[in-house]
Amino acid sequence: MARANDEVSALFQEYADLISITGGDAFRARVYEKAARAIGGHHADVSQLDVKGLQEIPGVGKSIAEKVIEYLGSGRVSAVEELRARIPAGVRRLTTIPSLGPRKALMLYEELGISSIDELADAIHEERLRDLKGFGPRTEEKLLHGIDLLRASGRRVLVDVATDLAEEVVAALSEVSGVQRCEYAGSLRRGRETIGDIDVLVTARRAGPVMRAFTELPYVSEVIAHGEKKTSVRTDRGLAVDLRVVPPDSWGAALLYFTGSKAHNIRVREIAVHQKLKLSEYGLFDAESGKKIVSRTEEDVYARLGLPWIPPTLREDRGEIEAGLRDELPDLVTEADVRGDLHTHTDLTDGLASLEDMVAAAAERGYAYYAITDHGPDLYMQRMTDERMLAQRERVHKLKAKRMRLLHGVELNIAPDGGVDWPEEFLDGFDLCVASVHSHFDQGRAALTRRLVRACENPYVNIIGHPTTRLIGKRPPIDADLDEVFAACARTGTALEINAHPDRLDLGDEHILRAKRHGVRFAIDSDAHAVPHLANLRHGVATAQRGWLTKDDVINTWTLTRLRRFLRKGRS
Structure with missing residues (x-):
């Protein structure tokens, strides 16, 4: 589950933005911004605190503490709901564009009826912003660049959000009867700075109980696909998670394959082909006879191809294959x-x-x-x-x-x-x-x-x-x-x-x-x-x-x- 501190922090940050958008008191908005940061960074779980305990957090007074209690009890805060009702969700979304503050977002809505990022991009290209105070060619250029940044990030999330979710999934599935190994793979295992979705691998003799437990996790909001080998879900963290159950003797090959990157995997498969071998997520096979040679661990697969084990954070086809063949991989900092x-x-x-x-x-x-x-x-x-x-x-x-x-x-x-x-x-x-x-x-x-x-x-x-x-x-x-x-x-x-x-x-x-x-x-x-x-x-x-x-x-x-x-x- 998401940490209660983070949920409350996000709610109060939204409240501060709504106060600013609706032209409310700037000091009051700053108070809630500060409270959002203080609660998000507080070491103790706010769901375990009463009003008095909450007031011991810097920047949290009685009124804010009472709103925290209200949210924890009902999942909503009436004051926030009232402001949400006054502003279209699209206007709040506009404030996520770098360089576009709450007041200008409200002006765009009130003057031009703009309530989405696509509508804003169209208005800029049509030069409809130039009659508004504070919106000149330079501002348009910054806004377009901000829109490009936002679109480039798409549905990707920061690595800490993805890591927290992945570790929760791995911990939960590791407790399921029959699970032998469980680990996340993909770009998260490679340490990328943003993550589009999470890949989780499990070894188990029977997939059914694992898949069922996966779909019943409390943060799963939708089951996209449910199968014997792969199940995909959406979560309340804004991330999709794919679970694959593989036989124990395919673990190493599957972990290598689903960790990626695609470019790294292509290079490794090329080495296999040159040795008359075939590499897939199921194992390393003799290309002629189809006999499985190795697949139980990543180390086994790399070693059979004449390579040392390559740390996941290096697997981007940026010279790691050549360095491995020369036995010159760096001893990475930990x-x-x-x-x-x-x-x-x-x-x-x-x-x-x-x-x-x-x-x-x-x-x-x-x-x-x-x-x-x-x-x-x-x-x-x-x-x-x-x-x-x-x-x-x-x-x-x-x-x-x-x-x-x-x-x-x-x-x-x-x-x-x-x-x-x-x-x-x-x-x-x-x-x-x-x-x-x-x-x-x-x-x-x-x-x-x-x-x-x-x-x-x-x-x-x-x-x-x-x-x-x-x-x-x-x-x-x-x-x-x-x-x-x-x-x-x-x-x-x-x-x-x-x-x-x-x-x-x-x-x-x-x-x-x-x-x-x-x-x-x-x-x-x-x-x-x-x-x-x-x-x-x-x-x-x-x-x-x-x-x-x-x-x-x-x-x-x-x-x-x-x-x-x-x-x-x-x-x-």
Whole structure:
């Protein structure tokens, strides 16, 4: 089942959007936005809390707590239903278009009757928006680009949503009598950043009980197809799931086949053909006699073809076959290799948990070191000052974490000219500095490139955070000459972040591959703003694996001594 916190968070975010769309009080909308973030990031299950317990969540007052109780009891909130009734669903859908805010969405509906994305695209092409205040050619261009992003994402979901659902399905089916093995496959097993549907494989002697249990899972909303070998369902998470039951002695071949990618499978089958063999989801067979040779494990199949086992995250036909034949596959970084998290936030700025709670959660993960990196003052909405940052530093130094070294850092804002928030004498007091672009995304290519290169050249900037600034399906990456930026990072000893938050995963795998060729080092960070976000690190690791990274490439797998040398960045 979906986590109650996530359901309530989504409802309150929708309520905040509805308040904005209907011209309601902007402060009230922000209150519900903040409550949505706080509830979504809260560690305890809100369905187990009463009104008093709910009010202990930051940003949740009595009125909001009562709405949570109302939703948990009835599945609806009357105040939300009232606003929903006033606005067509299509108008709410318009607000999902990057660069189109609630007020402009309402204006489009009231002035032109536009209540769908297709109607908006038609109106732009017919130049019907140009008479509206605030809608010029540049706005039209941004809206069309936003529509393209939205359409490209289609029905795909972020990797964390797919992972949570897949793990629930696997856990449930693994308990069914007669099930011997159960695992998800497909693009999710390969660590792709967005997922269209989920493939689950089961080995069992009898398929009937497994298929029946699958269709009866509580989050299944529709059975699309029901068969002896394959059953497909839709779920209340917006994802379809395909279940295939295979004989135990076909497990390895089936797992390889349904993991993909298609391009990788074609290359593997070509190797089989050259050896007078035939590979399918049922096994590896002698092409002439039809006799099955191997199929029980993936390792068996690869080995018979003269290949080592290839990690799923590499299976994209990007050289992994050739590397395997040469016995040169990388020893990929794993989550167990990560010794610490170097980019996290607390409630001093835009985080949801206290310093103490974040540190305790990091210690439970077994880290050797952990960095607090709240925002600098140039993001004015965070209300940071020199005094507040120095006071936090004092708290960090006094806080004791068992077997874990605490680092006091900061996430600096890279200004349009490449400068950062504080002068060098103030920056010298931090253990590390992450620097990120948070505004002026539409600067020209040359200006954005200079901006990032200058940040790299700052002797106190250790890591460039979420380097392309993208939000998957919501905001495109900035237009900079990344190869020039990668070269600057390698030259100056500045690491590039692999931001593990599922809506960023920035850098993406293809950029990681390019940056590695320049000799860049990387940091896999959670950018956690709440305790549950620390677990997102797994998605960053998968992305790093897709970029062929080893633990030596990743600075937060290093010992603290080696890491500190890197963070000095050549300073005396």
